[in-house]
Amino acid sequence: MFWDRISGVYDAVENIYNGKTNRRTTDYVASLMAKDDKVLECACGTGMFSVKIAPCVNSLTATDFAEGMLKRTRKKTAKFDNVIVESGDITGLKYEDNSFDKVVAANVIHLLDDPKKAIDELKRVVKPGGVIIIPTYIHFDKSVAAEAFNKAGAGFKRHFNEDTYREFFKEMGIDNANFKVCEGRMACDVAVFGNV
Numbered sequence: 001m002f003w004d005r006i007s008g009v010y011d012a013v014e015n016i017y018n019g020k021t022n023r024r025t026t027d028y029v030a031s032l033m034a035k036d037d038k039v040l041e042c043a044c045g046t047g048m049f050s051v052k053i054a055p056c057v058n059s060l061t062a063t064d065f066a067e068g069m070l071k072r073t074r075k076k077t078a079k080f081d082n083v084i085v086e087s088g089d090i091t092g093l094k095y096e097d098n099s100f101d102k103v104v105a106a107n108v109i110h111l112l113d114d115p116k117k118a119i120d121e122l123k124r125v126v127k128p129g130g131v132i133i134i135p136t137y138i139h140f141d142k143s144v145a146a147e148a149f150n151k152a153g154a155g156f157k158r159h160f161n162e163d164t165y166r167e168f169f170k171e172m173g174i175d176n177a178n179f180k181v182c183e184g185r186m187a188c189d190v191a192v193f194g195n196v
């Protein structure tokens, strides 16, 4: 699978090419966490968000469907005793309804054939009154690194900008989302909405 093949270089590309955006985005997402939170992270990749979330919460379950990426997350989060790292497909989660206080799915929604299925799953597993956080790179159609990833087989299904990202959530039936753009070479737009 593409994500297994590139797992060894993912962090280097992200840090060198887009470190500023990633630091701002992960810090922002970490700031939304609370000490008592039970958190699910879908598509955790190599754990870029996981290592920032883990110290701020009660427990973190970090999931991805690519074993190569999970291996890196396991290594990075080994120092935390509140993190479980396991395989999981965002479009079919194995968790019971109303299981988590917060759910994070970063930089994955643009890769999915059926993003509605994923969002329905996130809504199902988050508790009533819980919060769903979906950060996604924007303007990556203009990014050299993203273009290289796509050519190598990432298979992007959508290219968002600020406007189309907001429209996308409306199309998904979500009217209560707030957004924060974390700037950098390739900006990341963070959608945050409550499960009402």
Ligand SMILES: C[S@@+](CC[C@H](N)C(=O)[O-])C[C@H]1O[C@@H](n2cnc3c(N)ncnc32)[C@H](O)[C@@H]1O
Residues within 6 Å of the ligand: 003, 042, 043, 044, 045, 046, 047, 048, 049, 063, 064, 065, 066, 069, 088, 089, 090, 091, 105, 106, 107, 108, 111
């Ligand atoms: C661009 S990376 C983002 C990783 C991490 N969230 C980050 O922001 O650094 C996309 C990740 O989504 C994962 N992914 C893609 N489709 C998925 C699916 N259907 N279920 C779970 N993970 C998926 C890939 O394996 C990859 O690790």
